[in-house]
Amino acid sequence: MENLIALLVAAPLLGAAVLLCGGRRLDRTGHWIGTVLAAVSFVVGAVLFVDMLGKGPEERTLTQHLFSWIPVEGFQADVAFQLDQLSMTFVLLITGVGSLIHLYSIGYMEHDERRRRFFGYLNLFLAAMLLLVLADNYLLLYVGWEGVGLASYLLIGFWQHKPSAATAAKKAFLVNRVGDMGLSIAIMLMFTTFGTFAFGPVLESTDKTSEGMLTAIALMLLLAACGKSAQVPLQSWLGDAMEGPTPVSALIHAATMVTAGVYLITRSGAIFNGAPDAQLAVVVVGAVTLLFGAIVGCAKDDIKKALAGSTMSQIGYMILAAGLGPVGYAFAIMHLVTHGFFKAGLFLGAGSVMHGMNDEVDMRKYGGLRKYMPVTFVTFGLGYLAIIGLPPFSGFWSKDKIIEAAFAQQSDLRSWIFGGVALLGAGITAYYMTRVMILTFFGEKRWQPAPDPDTAPSVEPGIEVHPGEMPHPHEAPKSMTIPMIVLAFGSVFAGAVFGIGERFVHWLEPVTSFEHPHPVVGVPVITTATIVVLLLGVGLAYLQYGRRPVPVVAPRGSLLTRAARRDLLQDDFNHVVLVRGGEHLTRSLVYLDHSLVDGVVNGTAASVGGLSGRLRRLQNGYARSYAVSMFGGAALLVAATLLMRAV
Amino acid sequence: MNPVNYLYLAALLFAIGATGVLIRRNAIVVFMCIELMLNACNLALVAFSRMHGNLDGQIIAFFTMVVAAAEVVVGLAIIVSLFRSRHSASVDDASLMKL
Numbered sequence: 033m034e035n036l037i038a039l040l041v042a043a044p045l046l047g048a049a050v051l052l053c054g055g056r057r058l059d060r061t062g063h064w065i066g067t068v069l070a071a072v073s074f075v076v077g078a079v080l081f082v083d084m085l086g087k088g089p090e091e092r093t094l095t096q097h098l099f100s101w102i103p104v105e106g107f108q109a110d111v112a113f114q115l116d117q118l119s120m121t122f123v124l125l126i127t128g129v130g131s132l133i134h135l136y137s138i139g140y141m142e143h144d145e146r147r148r149r150f151f152g153y154l155n156l157f158l159a160a161m162l163l164l165v166l167a168d169n170y171l172l173l174y175v176g177w178e179g180v181g182l183a184s185y186l187l188i189g190f191w192q193h194k195p196s197a198a199t200a201a202k203k204a205f206l207v208n209r210v211g212d213m214g215l216s217i218a219i220m221l222m223f224t225t226f227g228t229f230a231f232g233p234v235l236e237s238t239d240k241t242s243e244g245m246l247t248a249i250a251l252m253l254l255l256a257a258c259g260k261s262a263q264v265p266l267q268s269w270l271g272d273a274m275e276g277p278t279p280v281s282a283l284i285h286a287a288t289m290v291t292a293g294v295y296l297i298t299r300s301g302a303i304f305n306g307a308p309d310a311q312l313a314v315v316v317v318g319a320v321t322l323l324f325g326a327i328v329g330c331a332k333d334d335i336k337k338a339l340a341g342s343t344m345s346q347i348g349y350m351i352l353a354a355g356l357g358p359v360g361y362a363f364a365i366m367h368l369v370t371h372g373f374f375k376a377g378l379f380l381g382a383g384s385v386m387h388g389m390n391d392e393v394d395m396r397k398y399g400g401l402r403k404y405m406p407v408t409f410v411t412f413g414l415g416y417l418a419i420i421g422l423p424p425f426s427g428f429w430s431k432d433k434i435i436e437a438a439f440a441q442q443s444d445l446r447s448w449i450f451g452g453v454a455l456l457g458a459g460i461t462a463y464y465m466t467r468v469m470i471l472t473f474f475g476e477k478r479w480q481p482a483p484d485p486d487t488a489p490s491v492e493p494g495i496e497v498h499p500g501e502m503p504h505p506h507e508a509p510k511s512m513t514i515p516m517i518v519l520a521f522g523s524v525f526a527g528a529v530f531g532i533g534e535r536f537v538h539w540l541e542p543v544t545s546f547e548h549p550h551p552v553v554g555v556p557v558i559t560t561a562t563i564v565v566l567l568l569g570v571g572l573a574y575l576q577y578g579r580r581p582v583p584v585v586a587p588r589g590s591l592l593t594r595a596a597r598r599d600l601l602q603d604d605f606n607h608v609v610l611v612r613g614g615e616h617l618t619r620s621l622v623y624l625d626h627s628l629v630d631g632v633v634n635g636t637a638a639s640v641g642g643l644s645g646r647l648r649r650l651q652n653g654y655a656r657s658y659a660v661s662m663f664g665g666a667a668l669l670v671a672a673t674l675l676m677r678a679v
Numbered sequence: 680m681n682p683v684n685y686l687y688l689a690a691l692l693f694a695i696g697a698t699g700v701l702i703r704r705n706a707i708v709v710f711m712c713i714e715l716m717l718n719a720c721n722l723a724l725v726a727f728s729r730m731h732g733n734l735d736g737q738i739i740a741f742f743t744m745v746v747a748a749a750e751v752v753v754g755l756a757i758i759v760s761l762f763r764s765r766h767s768a769s770v771d772d773a774s775l776m777k778l
Contacts, residue, residue, distance in 0.1 A: 651777050652774065652777050653773075653774030653775060653776045653777030654770075654771055654774050655770050655773070655774075656700070656701055656702075656704075656770060656771070659700055659701055660701055663697060663701065
């Protein structure tokens with residue numbers, strides 16, 4: 033059985049190689065090759081899952097040693113896989129959602145002449161992401177980590193003829209580099225501390241390590257997680273990443289890649305458990321991001337950017353839960369999986385809406401679409417009910433548990449602060465998702481004629497848009513609606529399947545361990561409060577957007593709204609502090625280099641030059657003057673010899 | 680006669696030769712002064728040989744004569760070609776070997 037693990041990674045990797053090297057002759061069939069290989073990976077994953085279910089909880093971990101990568105004395109780097117319950121969960125999520133999104137992309141990218149390349153990149157992403165979650169050591173994990181970063185870069189900038197897409201890709205890559213630095217430093221620290229970076233030995237020997245070292249490693253891992261999972265302060269790339277094609281946003285920037293940070297923290301649970309200060313930092317990052325993303329999501333008029341804010345916020349929940357320790361790991365992963373379903377479904381729904389509306393992304397120009405796109409409306413609506421956490425949909429089971437866990441911390445003060453933040457976040461989530469729902473599917477038609485392509489920035493290639501033409505929304509083709517329907521099923525039922533009888537928690541318990549949370553107030557009180565808060569959020573959004581006509585041009589808004597539209601000034605902050613600061617630093621370094629370093633070097637050269645210029649005068653070409661020096665030297669020698677004799 | 684007197688003579692001749700090399704400009708005269716110095720050395724060597732009662736000094740004096748003969752051949756050839764090219768035998772005129 034364990035020999036199948038490599039096949040999980042190999043299938044999409046083969047797809048990427050074939051599609052990217054195969055050339056134009058695969059243009060006709062390339063998308064099917066990519067989709068089938070993704071599905072092969074899913075089937076292999078499902079076979080392994082069934083096999084795993086047949087074993088006892090303690091014997092479920094499979095390992096496969098492929099080859100020694102860098103066999104050096106005292107430094108052993110292997111390409112080896114480890115498939116346990118945590119990895120299995122990710123494998124099924126990645127390959128399952130991934131296959132669905134491959135299927136969806138066939139329809140979505142139909143008119144794009146570079147569709148083969150797109151599928152090649154998607155397969156490359158799947159291979160790298162599977163490598164990330166299947167690796168049995170941190171170094172191989174790092175390979176996958178960089179691989180998904182590369183795939184993300186390539187796919188965000190897929191429409192590279194648009195300058196905004198090219199810039200967004202670069203931005204995502206650069207911001208991610210900061211996080212990657214954290215991961216590489218963490219791996220180096222592990223190597224110097226433990227002498228290895230395989231999961232087993234590292235995570236077993238944490239109790240013999242000083243807390244200071246564990247805190248350092250954990251903080252570096254947190255930095256890595258912040259970069260990949262778009263958490264404050266490295267969150268600025270996710271909003272711009274929506275420049276990529278919508279299936280990419282659904283797969284990479286909502287369901288899978290951005291959750292790699294949560295995986296990293298959960299996988300390294302033993303390190304974080306030994307470093308309470310680092311855990312507090314994780315919780316703070318999660319709490320700040322969950323509010324940050326939610327506030328940004330409230331103000332955006334671009335449907336994909338509103339969903340991106342929401343992604344950031346939901347991952348904030350997961351990071352918050354992961355920071356709580358054994359109380360929260362299982363809930364973080366559970367929310368990750370349910371979020372994978374409903375957020376991928378929401379993004380695919382958004383893609384379907386854009387597909388029908390001439391690629392308009394401004395929600396203020398939608399309205400009343402429920403009659404024209406019934407399948408999209410229903411699937412999007414089910415995703416919406418799941419994300420706001422209404423029982424009995426998926427989001428309720430996972431988010432409610434996280435809020436409970438947030439209310440159960442060491443001190444009462446911390447419980448109230450973080451529990452309160454999580455509760456508030458649930459209300460804001462309900463508000464902005466209701467806003468998206470109402471603006472898109474309800475109310476008046478606010479459709480606008482297509483913009484003039486000469487003045488407006490280009491839309492997706494291959495889609496015929498005639499200037500001045502009104503959009504005629506229509507339901508998307510089958511290949512797009514089927515994935516949406518499947519994901520909608522996940523949004524409805526996954527939570528209950530996982531949550532009832534704590535099945536998911538028991539499934540993960542051997543890997544992550546589990547403690548029952550003991551909240552400061554009773555569980556029923558928290559659940560009721562959550563539902564009340566989310567109903568308040570829905571009601572507020574309805575009053576604001578459902579009862580009154582929505583202006584097509586966004587009103588100026590309050591100071592907070594304007595700030596939120598600019599992503600709460602994160603880019604301005606980065607510009608002022610990092611770009612300007614960096615410029616000042618380099619400028620002063622250049623000045624120092626010119627004046628001090630060059631001064632010393634040039635001064636030395638000039639003084640040697642001047643001295644030799646003087647010495648050169650001795651070389652006058654007159655044989656007689658050379659003879660004088662010879663005689664002088666000889667006389668000196670004789671004098672010295674005589675003097676030595678005399679002494 | 681006291682052999683030390685030969686040494687005084689040799690020193691005197693050497694000094695005259697050295698002074699000539701340093702202050703005269705005509706290449707032929709400089710050349711003759713060099714010869715004078717060489718022969719002053721020969722005289723000293725022969726005197727030493729006599730004083731110490733062995734033949735080492737005289738042997739070296741023969742070597743010196745051979746070298747001096749070779750030097751004359753080369754040196755005169757240089758001086759002649761120098762004179763042909765610039766119609767002067769002044770050593771100060773041949774001062775191109777400088778920076």
